[in-house]
Amino acid sequence: MIESLLIANRGEIARRIIRTARRLGIRTIAVHSDVDETMAFVREADEAFLIGPAPARDSYLRQDRILDAARKSGAEAIHPGYGFLSENAEFAEAVLAEGLVWVGAPPAAIRAMGLKDAAKQRMIAAGVPVTPGYLGADQDPERLQHEADLIGYPVLIKAVAGGGGKGMRRVDRADEFAAALTACQREAASSFGDARVLIEKYILSPRHIEVQVFGDTLGNVVHLFERDCSLQRRHQKVIEEAPAPGMDAATREAVCQAAVKAARAVDYVGAGTIEFIADASEGLRADRIWFMEMNTRLQVEHPVTEAITGQDLVEWQLRIASGEALPMRQDQLSIHGWAMEARLYAENPANVFLPSIGRLDHLRLPGALRIDSGVEQGDEVSPYYDPMLAKLISHGSSRREAARKLGEAAGKVEVWPVRSNAGFLARMLGHPDFLAGAVDTGFIERHADALVGSGEPGEQVLQAAAATLLPRKSPDVWTALPGFRLNAERDHDVFIEVGNKPYRVRMQDRQPDVRAENGVLFLDGDAWAIGVPRAGQGGHGQGAGDGAIMAPMPGMVIAVSVAEGDLIRRGQPLIVIEAMKMEQVLHAPFDGKVTELKVAKGSQVVEGSLLVRIEGES
Template sequence: MIDSLLIANRGEIARRIIRTAKRLGIRTIAVHSDVDAGMAFVREADEALPIGPAPARDSYLRQDRILEAASKSGAQAIHPGYGFLSENAEFAEAVIAVGLVWVGAPAAAIRAMGLKDAAKQRMIAAGVPVTPGYLGEDQSPERLQREADAIGYPVLIKAVAGGGGKGMRRVERSENFLTALASCRREAASSFGDDRVLIEKYILSPRHIEVQVFGDTKGNVVHLFERDCSLQRRHQKVIEEAPAPGMDAVTRDAVCQAAVKAARAVDYVGAGTIEFIADASEGLRANRIWFMEMNTRLQVEHPVTEAITGQDLVEWQLRVASGEPLPLNQDQLSITGWAMEARLYAENPANGFLPSIGRLDHLRLPETLRIDSGVEEGDEVTPHYDPMLAKLISHSASRQEAIRELCDGVRKVEVWPVHSNAGFLVRTLRYPDFLSGAVDTGFIERHTEDLVASGEPDEQVLQAAAAALLPRKTSDVWTALTGFRLNAECDRQVAVEVGNKPYLVRMQDVPSTVRSNNGVVFLNGEAWEIGLPRAGQSGHGTGAGDGAIMAPMPGIVIAVSVAEGDTVRRGQPLIVLEAMKMEQVLHAPFDGQVAELRASQGSQVVEGSLLVRIEGEG
């Protein structure tokens, strides 16, 4: 077994690796950017070394600084976690070249599976079914357009070097293809340094099924069954579960054996995931499931596999990297119960799920669930990294029990003043179609209106706000005048402000599920700021209705397609903003003329700043 381990990552996964390594008696070394110096994973490591400024390109993506830290600390091995350099073949080779142990996939396997077009060609040769599409070398827009037209719409444009949902665009009609292609290529170049794409037929009722595989240096490969990751938003997974609902034994055996075949085709070692796309229009069937890609690393959703198999996959990684055989063979692995994971993000569902940044002044996570988190109360959510706050995981005897346990836990989440998606997760877990297992990758898009809060507090929230703002109870009836009446039933009405709007509330009993803390009410994952009404409050602000287009999030302006004085039409793209490697296109709210333009390509903007103002025609 290795004796010292440097973790070349941050946040939740770094913390998880540190805890498993310590349990095995391995000394841990954390590297961190300047902005992460006070984070939990840094405090929990045996040693911590700074490697540069906040931007990942200046710290967590700096191979030289990570290797220098490994040398300085005397680390014997490097674990890359997921993201950042975890699927970088050059880094894997550099680690091995200086005599360190690489706790990850072989560089050859990373290369073989890293480019989606080449990976599909290899899978075809290995007899693994793949999705119909175009994998050619000709990357001219004209050729790609012709191929997409020939495949038939809708199609999916995917970055060849992509992953994590970046560099993907669904195109419904031929006339939209070139615009989507340009956007996809910009994002691919920004995220991966490679703007090449492939085209796939878009499956209309797609389920995202993935299989956890594991290989060792002795030639052994096993699978640890499947996960269903169909519940996605912008190709980013939101809720994952294992096993997959509706998966019968015959189909499970077929897809899991295909995954093992795929791993063997590249002589795979370590933890990996073979991702499949299934046409679920008639249920899961072995002949309607196709290889999509391989992630040559540990996945964010690995805890659900750990739960149903009873295995610690990080421990497996460390043992395999140390030269040991796999801890179990295929016959020793089985499924027990049902597990489900929800990703808690710092984002605002009511504002298009845009990331929310700031200090976590108040953070409460449920004690009834397994929590994998990289943040604690008082930490800062910055614009530099993925905004995931925590993974919340349940494990019960059945799918319905796992849902109920997870939902009860998520309802108790309290986050303030940073926005979170906890309320959105609660509504999703309660949604009838989700409860019945009728889920595909378009689920959230179809049901967004039902899953995102209306922005208006319900009666329970108003009651809790009123109760929290009432004067303290006293036995003196002459000083406790709230609701005082002579010869009449007590009729308590309280004027309150909830979410910056005034309400008059008739007091009733406050449900026990509602909690309040320091001017905030929490209910079912939602957070509401409360206070006494303020004189002169209008409740109105500047927005798209008056032609002022504000920055919905802090970020960098990567494209400006208009100039002052230009005539624009409603819905016309004006500005493309990028934050956390995610593009946000801002459109004209109505027909008119560009009266003011404050944005320029390459400029950094803050949330709420004016970018462009449109004046209506006439």
């Protein structure tokens, strides 16, 4: 067994690796950027090295600095976690050239599966079914348009070097293809340094099925069954579960054996995931499930596989990297119960899921199930990295039991003032269609109104806020507390503020059981600022309604398509902001004229800052 391990990653995965390594008696070394110096994974490691400033390109993607930290610490091995350099063949080779152990896939396998077009061609040769599409080298826009026309719409444009939903667009009509292609190529070049794309037939009732595989250096390969990751938003997974709903034994055997065949085709070693797309219009059938891609690393959602198999996959990685055989044979592995994982993000669902950054002044996570988290109360959520706060993982004897446990846990999450998607998760886990197993990759979009809501407090929230505020003394008892009249019955109307907006509430006799702390109400995963209005209190600032276009999130301006004095039309794109590799296009709210332009391409902006002002047509 290796004796010392450097973790070339951050957050919850670094913390998870540290804890498993410590249990095995392995010394751990963390590397970190300057903004991560006080994070939990840095404190928990045996040793830590600063490798650069906050932007990942200057720290977590700096191979030279990571290798220098390995030399100085005397590390014997490097674990890349997931993301960053975990699927970088050049980094894997550099680690091996240093005489260190690489806790990951062989560089040749990373290269073989790293480019989606080449990977699919290899799978075709190995007899693994793949989705119909165009994998050619000719990237001329006219050729790509022609191939899309031949495949038939809808089609999916995907970055050849892509992952995580970056550089991916669905195109429903031929006249939309050119604009979608340009956006994909720009995003792919920005995220991966490679603008090439492939074209796939878009499956109208898609399910995302993936199989966990493991290989060792002795030529053994096993699978640890499948996961269903169909609940996605913008191609990013939100809830994952294992096993997959509706998967019968024969289909499971066919898909899992196809995954093993795919791993063997590239002489795979270590943890990997074979991802399939399934046409679920007639249920899950082996002849309607196709290879999509391989992730040559550990996946974010690996805890659900651990839960149903009883195995520690990080320990498997460390043992295999140390030259040991696979801990178990295929016939020793079986499925026990059902597991689900929900990704808790720092984002605001009511504001098109834009990232929410800042200090976690209040963070309370449920203790009744497994929590993998990289943050603690008092930590900062920065704009430089993925905004995931934690993974909530449940396990039960049945799918419904696992969903109930996870839904209850999501409803008990408390985050403030950073916004989170906990309430969104709780509503999703309790949705009748989800509980019935009627899921596909379009589930969230179809049910967005019910899952996201309007962002306005409902009656339950207002009643809870009123009940919480009633005992408090108000600066203006005539307007803020229950009415008082001489020689008259006491009425039950109260005036309160929720989310900085005033409301008049008729109190009910039965009050909900809720938690409130320091002027914040926590209810079913959502958080609301509450208070009592002061006499004469005014409005709440400006927005697009008065022509002021504000930054909806902190980030960088990557495109400006107007100038001062321009006449514009409602819906016209004005500015594109990028944060956390996500683009947000801001459009004109009405016809008018640009009277002020406060930013240029390359400007860094903070949330709420004025970008452009429009004067409406008279």
